[in-house]
Each structure stands twice: as C-alpha cells, then as structure tokens.
Amino acid sequence: MNRSPMSTSAESVELRFSSGDSWCAATFYRPVRRGPCPVIVMAHGVGGVKAMRLPAFAERFARAGYACFVFDYRHLGESGGEPRQLVDISRQLEDWKAAMACARAQPEVLPSKLILWGTSFSGGHVLSVAADTPDVAAVVSQCPFTDGLASSLALDFATSIKVSALAILDRVGSWLGRQPVHVALAAPPGQTALMNAPDAFTGFRALHPAGSHIPDYIAARFALDIVRYHPGRRTRDIKAPVLFCVCETDSVAPAKATLRHAARAPHKEIKRYAEGHFEIYLGAAFERAVADQLTFLQRVVPVR
Template identity: 55%
Template sequence: MTRIDVEFPSGDDRCAAWLYRPEAAADASVPIVVLAHGLGGVKEMRLDAYAERFTADGYACLVFDYRHFGASEGEPRQLLDIERQLADWAAAVRYARRLDGVDSSRVVLWGSSFSGGHVIEVAARDGRIAAVVSQCPFTDGLASALATPFVSTLKIAPSVVRDVVAAARKAPPVLVPLAAPRGGKALMAADDADSGYRALRPEGLDFVDAVAARFALQITRYFPGRSARKLSCPALFCVCGTDTVAPARATLRHVDKAPRGEVLLYPYGHFDIYLGDAFETVIADQLAFLRRVVPV
C-alpha cells in the first residue's frame, strides 16, 4: 500500500488528510473508506491502524483531521462545532468521489465515538453512501450528558460561561480538558476516560487535550442516532456494552431502527475497542461486513 499527505477544501480552510491506496491494477476503481476521529481526536490516534487493515484488504482510505484540529487549518484552534464537523465530512466525501482510481458510487463512512454519530448523520443527509461502519457511537446527547458525573458538570460550567463571553468578544477560546478520571473537570470524566484517551496517543505526538468550552452547550442538543432510521445503506454498529461515554442502552434504542442495520454488542468499554484483542476482534468483524456489502 501507499500513503500520501493530501488536503481538500472545507469552507474557507483546508483539511489535512492521509490518502491510502491499495496495491491494485492501474485501471481498477476501488471502494474508498473515509475515516475521522471522535471528540477532539486527530488522525494519528490509532486511525492509521484501521486504515492500514482496510487498505491491505483492497480498499482505498481517506483519513482526515477536522478544521481547527491537528494538521488542518482553521482558527481559533481547538474549536469543536458540530455543524462545521459535519461540513468537513461532506467535503471529504466530495473529495473522495473525485479521486482517480476510486469508485465514486462506493464510498464508505467509518466513525468512532463522536464521529460514530457523525457518520450516521452524514450518510442520512447524503443519500448515496455505500455503507456505514460506526463503532462505540455517540448517538444521544442527553444520555451522554446524564452519564457525566454531576460534579464534573459543575466544574466545567464556569469555563463554559467564560468561553461564551470570549467568543462574543472575539477573544481566544477558554479551553476545557477532554478526559479526566471520574469526577474530574473534563467533557469525558469516567473511570476509564483519562487512561483510555491517553493510550490512543503515540509517543511524541504534539496534542492539545482540550477543546473550546462552549462545545458543552451543544452536546445535549445533538441526537445523531435519530437519523439511523433514515439510512438507506447497510450499516454496521459496533456497540460497547460497558460504555461510560456513549451509553449502550440509548445507542441500541436508536440503531435498532436502521432499516439495513446490523448490531454487534461487545463486552468492552468505550476506549478498549481501539487496542489489543478488542481491536483485533472488532476490525475482523468490520472487514467481514465490508467484504459482504461493498466487496472489492
């Protein structure tokens, strides 16, 4: 396989991405899997592991960073805005469809955690996506908010107010940490959140473990799981049974309504799925799904 650095426009900025191409005949048009990370994550945080497996199986892959994060453009930095991220997904799909050697009718969306919800919403809006793979997906903002310890919400609140004021004054954002142990000051505050999130970061990665605090006001209003019923394509939902960030009960309620959905429930936590035996189990299931519904 080959991997090259590419970029594509989204709004007034450009998104940085990796383009993986499999070893294939020069005249072959292959399916492409588009991948992006979850809450505040960047492509270096284990997305290469997934893309390498898909590419080895004959799929092209486009792995991108959202605007305001990682190697992508966008000011202010660390601004997490749901509609802007959905626009980045739409821009990535447009770019993927125009690539030489790619079958534009066979674009697959792969998302995890927060992007696991995004891919449901994007595919429902697009209407021409070939398949969706969504693992440990964020589907229900209220369920995730209720899963956050109340003490953590109280600790975040002053930063949210200060950041809203900063935004009004066009000042630099006030940041809030992404992950902390249970009861800590972070958007994800659970027993496995801090250690789990840190385990995804390769040594030497220059990474800011925080986002603009104003994002906390968007969480409870985002229900991408409700769009599962609108999906016209095959969809695989890999749900973690002991998920502390995206509760499985709410997720199952939403994804069970996908007309062509398949649900796999695993005895893993939200962060287990990226590493070790859990990763090997889940990636094998995802590859089996893709071979069946979007064969090379």
C-alpha cells in the same frame, strides 16, 4: 503531496482539501493493486485527530483492497482553521461532506462505492451524514455517540456544573472576541473534564502515538452544543446498510441509548463487545472489531 510505503499491499499519500473558510489535512491510503476500488472516509471523535489509532484501521482496510481517506477536522490536528481546538458540530459535518467530495475525486476509487466510517463522536456524524446522503454505499459506526442527553448524563453532577460554567464563559468570550476558554478532554475521576470516568484518562492517552504532543483540551463552548445533538434520531432515514459496533460498558456513549437508536435503522447489523469505549481501539478488542468490520464490508461492498 507526500507518499510513503506502508506495506507491500498498500501505500499512503498526504493531501489537503478545501472546506468552508479553510482546509483540512487528509491521509489517503490506497491498495497497490491496480484498478479502482471502494473508498472509506474516516475521522475521529471529540478532539481526536487522525494519528490517534485511525491508521491501524485504515492500514487493515487498505490491505484488504479498500482505499481509505482519513482526515482531521478544521481547527484540529494538521488542518487549518482558527481558533485552534474548536469543536463545532455544523462545521464538522461540512468537513465530512467536503472530505467525501475529495475522496470521490481520487482517480483510484469508485465514486459510487463510498463508505463512511466513524468512531465515538464521528460515529454519530456518519449517521447524520448518511441520512442526508442517499448514495452512500455503507456505514460503519463504532462506539458511536448517538444521544447528547445520554452522554451528558454520564458525567457526575458536580463535573457537569463546572464544565457548563467554563462553556458559558467561553461562549460569552467568543462573542466579545476573546481567546477560547479550554476544558480538558479527559481526566481522572473527580477532576474537571468532558470525560472523567475511571477508564477515560488512561484510555484516551493510550490512543496517542508515542512521543506525540496532541492537545488534550478543546474550547469549552462545545459543552453547550453536545446536549442538543442527537444523531441517533436519524437512523431511520439511512438507506445504506449500517454496522453498529457497540461497547456494552461504554462510559462515554452509553450502550442503552445507542442500541435503541440502532434498532430503528432499516438495514443494520449490530455487533456487541464487552469492552469499554477506549478498549476497542487496541489489542484483542481491536482485532475482533476490525475483523467484524471487514466481514461486513466484504459482504455489502465487496472489492472486485
């Protein structure tokens, strides 16, 4: 367990917790002030790791009095699990539930005041997990993946065919015990990747910390699963209040599908941003989004 000072009002601690057949790495951000507080559980999107701009959100929340439990999924980042760079939806949902249990066990938090925060692909995961967990206090779903078909159609036809071929090759190879066949997460337009919209490559790279060497590819078999994943369909089952932060020009998780699913949530607030999928993590868009998220959280799960 490593502690590092973050500011005069918060500090961070590195943790590990068990999940399924391996373990996940987490950073626990906590306010310095004494007394138990609400806790926000956070993770990234497809192939993303906690170092990719999530500390900026967690530090802001911690300074406002919320503990934050930010984790990497198995097979990615600082977590365990083989093969590396595997993105498996069911395993990631298991990781969310294990992370929630570990976060609730921290002595500094109020277990009944647990908040889920997800972005991009994890913005869909938090909807699915919240629908299965009635005692979640609140949910923040930022530029969320809600509809597998809508996101798959965001790729051009030629790229879809190439990615599908890699995915089939990887899935068959996994049955035969072979090493994964990889596909790039982001690339310039016309190149083969899960995301190749004009803003995808530079936007994705902008999330990497300076000097980092985070892999920019995953096992291609994921492409066969994404089209069948529709976490937005679970919104009507969520009992907690949900804040949807929707990017109107989103090239990865189309806003039209997200807004349709968000409208079905019983207790929702929807904030819309003119920026694209990757812009919300940085600069003025980040400032607006994090301010809106704090306003929402301070209203529905106030820090006492």
